[in-house]
Amino acid sequence: MTEHVPFITAETGDDLIVSFGLGPHAATSLTLLRTPKFEHLLPPTERGVSVNDKSSSADTPCFLVAVRWQGNSVHIQSTAKTYALDVSSVAPDEINEALAVLKQMNFDNRFKIDV
Template sequence: METVAFISTENGDDLIVSFAVIDPADPAEIESLTLLRTPKHEHLLEDWERGVSVSFERYVEDEEELLSELCLDRKSAVVRLTTSLRNFELDLRKVDDREVTAMRKVLAQMNYDRRIRLVGV
């Protein structure tokens, strides 16, 4: 499980949720795990390319990684992400409640076409 120090969000032309994941090799460093969707430009993409893209600084992939499911367990403060390539488990216990609320709002906007399965959001 990855520990998240904070979450930043953006809800302009780009819808972004970025998790600042603490690097297990160096707790003073963080790596960004970012969820991104740009609805304004999605009509230019093929149907199979549309959705929430996922990038993590730890992994460099040539293939597009799309989010298929996000489960938020508020009681245990854990987020589980399922993508087209891998799974992530994030510990949100260090994250401020306002950041989690902002994350939930942006995730709902990202899922305007129900391409991802949101649980607990």
């Protein structure tokens, strides 16, 4: 099932964040997070972009495997599940900013990105 995304927020700084508001009123979100500044302190198996949709178990870390962005359709594959997103309502500047941050997140080619 495809989730409607009314907006995307992207942040840079110590944390790199791309967050997709989900549903018509964005009651929940799908958040991609990476903290390159401190990542070297983690074991290699815990490095990368974490994926959180608020329904994931806190006990099991979930990491980004691939992003496929084709027009208004975005498919995000994590180690736990795959998300299908409709970003047709999102402003072009929000999309461009999100893509730029995703590319920053992938500085070590840890996940596949197709845009």
